[in-house]
Amino acid sequence: MLELYQFELSQFSEKVRFILDYKGLEYKKIEVTPGIGQLEVFKVSGQRQVPVLKDGDTYIADSTEIALYLDSKYPEKPLIPSDGITRGQCLLIEEWADQSLGLNGRKAFMGALNHYPNFRTSFLPKNTPDIFKTFVSAFPSEVFNAIGIGLTLGTDILKVGEKTLKRDLEALTLILKNQPYLVGDKPTLADFTVAALTTIIKFPPVAYFDIPIDIEGKGIPGIADNSDYFTFFEWRDRLYADFRQPVDKSSSNFGGSSQDNKPTSIEID
DSSP states (O other), rough: OOOEETTTTHHHHHHHHHHHEEEEEOOEEEEEOTTTTHHHHHHHHSSSOOOEEEEEEEEEHHHHHHHHHHHHHHHHSSOOOOOOHHHHHHHHHHHIIIIHHHHHHHHHHHHHHOOHHHHTTTTSOOOOOOOHHHHHSSSSSSGGGGTTTTSSSHHHHHHHHHHHHHHHHHHHHHHSSSSSSSTSSSSOOOHHHHHHTTTBBOOOOOOOOSSOOTTTTTOOTTTTTGGGGGHOOOOOOOOHHHHOOOOOOOGGGGGTTTOSSSSSEEEEO
16 A cells, blocks of 8 residues: 655645545555654655655655656556646646745745734634633744744745735636636646645635644635635635545544554654
């Protein structure tokens, strides 16, 4: 069985999970502990970052390389068109999405955590004590400027990221007003990449992430609830409904299940 070394809330891990579901491939999720778990991933793959896919004795790092590998090894339901023009468009959009939506989506997300205390507390488990919610709500906003981005970013850079993200969403909305997919009449790698990388901007209304927090339908204020992007998010959620397998939280890993498609953890003793 395929094994996916991942972070459950990673946009790029979600991109690979979406592709695996679309192709109907069974896989086991292995949740990597940030820091020490990444050293274990490095030992087996030579790569500290996730996602990393294991197929037998073969390890493939990077979400794009994983997609290309899966399309070559498991060609049924291809991700990349064979026609020259649409193939080029697909690969170009995928690369753009990785670079622009991936980074600017995280900047906008961190900016929202920075600016909206209620947005921060909405990502806490339901049984979180009120005193801890108050502490998180009052936490100094400067701390959130760089968390999860891997760079030291100031408020101005986060604002630029949000502005760029809005332009990206406007462009995607215009493209999708009169066609079912970004490229051609079938879903491609471009669609799954864009869909996965926009989850933290506005999470789909159905549970697709195996975490002990209800994040369904939550999104960045001012973007997720902006009617200008309604067409885009409606398209994105329809793509999820058609091709992504939802999580049954009642039997999830956090509920005590040991099913293979639920994340297990990896650490170093």
